[in-house]
Amino acid sequence: PKMPCLPGFTPVAKVDQAPHLEFTREIVRRFNYHFGPALIEPQIKLTDFPKVLGTDGVNKMSKTLNNHIELASSxxxxxxxxxxxxxxxxxxxxxxxxxxxxxxxxxxxxxxxxxxxxxxxxxxxxxxxxxxxxxxxxxxxxxxxFAPFRARRAEFAADPNYVWEVLADGAERARAIAQVTIAEVREKVGLP
CATH class of the missing domain: 1.10.240.10 (Tyrosyl-Transfer RNA Synthetase)
Incomplete structure (x- = not known):
């Protein structure tokens, strides 16, 4: 069954993430071939920005390289x-x-x-x-x-309890969906 938190389309940058997703797709295909359909094969959705150069103009934008612009910056x-x-x-x-x-x-x-x-x-x-x-x-x-993003982020920062409630609710719903998928996979491979 198609569940809301299972992959449909996964946005990726061709340069660095597509090989990882293709590897995942291959694992899903092999599992479904050997044990029957249980997992959804994620589809690649290439982004408009295959590679975003950092402020240095040489390397990919990266917090580690300190050549980035933070979304929440003033x-x-x-x-x-x-x-x-x-x-x-x-x-x-x-x-x-x-x-x-x-x-x-x-x-x-x-x-x-x-x-x-x-x-x-x-x-x-x-x-x-x-x-x-x-x-x-x-x-x-x-x-x-990014002004609307900064404003919304400030609202969340002012109410951390709300953020924790949203995270807990999302985790609970994802856990319920994951349990269904895990039970189906365990059944397919013959595990108790």
Whole structure:
């Protein structure tokens, strides 16, 4: 039976997670082949961001490498992080035309502000906007984009008991579903 907490589609980034999910799918296929259908094979849903470069412009965005922007950061913290980002390495001077296709700031900006992307791209290519101006624009758009998240997070932080109740309720429901799946699997493989 299809249960709410069992996998349907699993969002993955092609570069680093798809092989793990494919391995899981193979295990599920083999189990179901040998013992009969009991497990649902998760389907891969590739994300729009196969790899998000960090603020260093070289490595994948990572808290460990400290080249990330936290979702809960204040607008000032976002601006500080964005201002350290690597931009178009081929653009040496403000008056040089830019190459948005190789600029990490533009790559991220177009995903968070798709309506602004054509204007940003044109301004960059025509050198009517510099990298510093673009970073400030992106930082503001990013801060605005995550403002509802920050507000909701503040609500949760103000009421930790509610968070614990939600977690306990979710764990109880997931446990009930898992018990059904585990019982079915045990029956299929002949375990008591």
């Amino acid at each position: 607008p000032e913290e976002i601006l500080e992080r964005v201002m350290t980002m690597v931009t178009d390495p081929a653009r040496r001077y403000r008056t040089d035309p830019g190459h948005p296709e190789i600029c990490n700031v533009f790559t991220l900006h177009k995903h968070f502000s798709p309506d602004d992307a054509p204007q940003i791209e044109a301004d960059c290519r025509q050198a009517t906007i510099g990298c510093v101006e673009h970073k400030r624009w992106f930082a503001k758009d990013l801060a605005d984009y």
